[in-house]
Amino acid sequence: MSQAQAVVIVAAELRLFLRPGRRGGPVAVAVDGTSSLGHVVQSLGVPLTEVGRLLVNGEPTAPGYRPGNGDVVGVEAVRRPQQLTSARFVLDVHLGTLARRLRLAGLDAAYASDAGDDALIGQANAGRRVLLTQDRGLLRRRALWLGAYVRGARPDDQFRDVLDRFRPPLAPWTRCPACNGLLSPVAKAAVAPVLRPGTLRTYQTFSRCGSCGQVYWHGAHSKRLEQIIDSAVRAVTGASE
Ligand SMILES: [Zn+2]
Numbered sequence: 001m002s003q004a005q006a007v008v009i010v011a012a013e014l015r016l017f018l019r020p021g022r023r024g025g026p027v028a029v030a031v032d033g034t035s036s037l038g039h040v041v042q043s044l045g046v047p048l049t050e051v052g053r054l055l056v057n058g059e060p061t062a063p064g065y066r067p068g069n070g071d072v073v074g075v076e077a078v079r080r081p082q083q084l085t086s087a088r089f090v091l092d093v094h095l096g097t098l099a100r101r102l103r104l105a106g107l108d109a110a111y112a113s114d115a116g117d118d119a120l121i122g123q124a125n126a127g128r129r130v131l132l133t134q135d136r137g138l139l140r141r142r143a144l145w146l147g148a149y150v151r152g153a154r155p156d157d158q159f160r161d162v163l164d165r166f167r168p169p170l171a172p173w174t175r176c177p178a179c180n181g182l183l184s185p186v187a188k189a190a191v192a193p194v195l196r197p198g199t200l201r202t203y204q205t206f207s208r209c210g211s212c213g214q215v216y217w218h219g220a221h222s223k224r225l226e227q228i229i230d231s232a233v234r235a236v237t238g239a240s241e
Helices: 014-019 036-041 098-102 116-129 155-164 188-194 199-204 225-237
Strands: 006-012 027-030 049-055 073-079 090-093 110-111 130-133 146-150 183-186 206-209 215-217
Touching: 006 014, 006 036, 014 073, 036 049, 036 073, 090 098, 098 110, 098 116, 098 155, 098 225, 116 130, 116 199, 146 155, 155 225, 183 188
Parallel strands: 006 073, 090 110, 090 130, 130 146
Antiparallel strands: 006 027, 049 073, 183 206, 206 215
């Protein structure tokens, strides 16, 4: 007895989502004539948020198409840079360090260490924020309007991945890394009472978070953070030339 089959060719960049035994090349999948292309791709483990064009027998095809026997399906990765109408993000609970990095670069990055999956999806949808996560199951949730899988285990790599994917406009040192609020310049005299004498002697330029009130001063950030931001700015500007 022969079962109806389609062959799925997944782009190399997306093979990490496949089961290890399927990463070597084309994957044969049984098709029942009723499942959509999008469903077939997601059931292989590839979230549609990571997918660019879908091809059937070489022709671009909508995810609603129902693959039939003998179809050859191509799954391309989402093209970079991925266009966003506004670069706003919400991060899942495991990406707190990345959230701080994004904020340092001036990006709007909502994050709460205790947010549940439903709350994350609600926040992404209501605020038109891209949900950044390494949870593939979360990306496959039907209710989610837009999400992105973050590549890399180290925060530096994750940061680079997000910048490379979206090439968002950066505004370093304009946002509070602690709470995501916007920073405004503030006169030294206004913040003097809450600063240590050494800080007052050393620094002249201060800013304050409009949300949590935290005061920042230029130079307070370690060399390492300066380097992170510099490399981010270079990555975004250099890559768009
Ligand atoms: Zn703040």
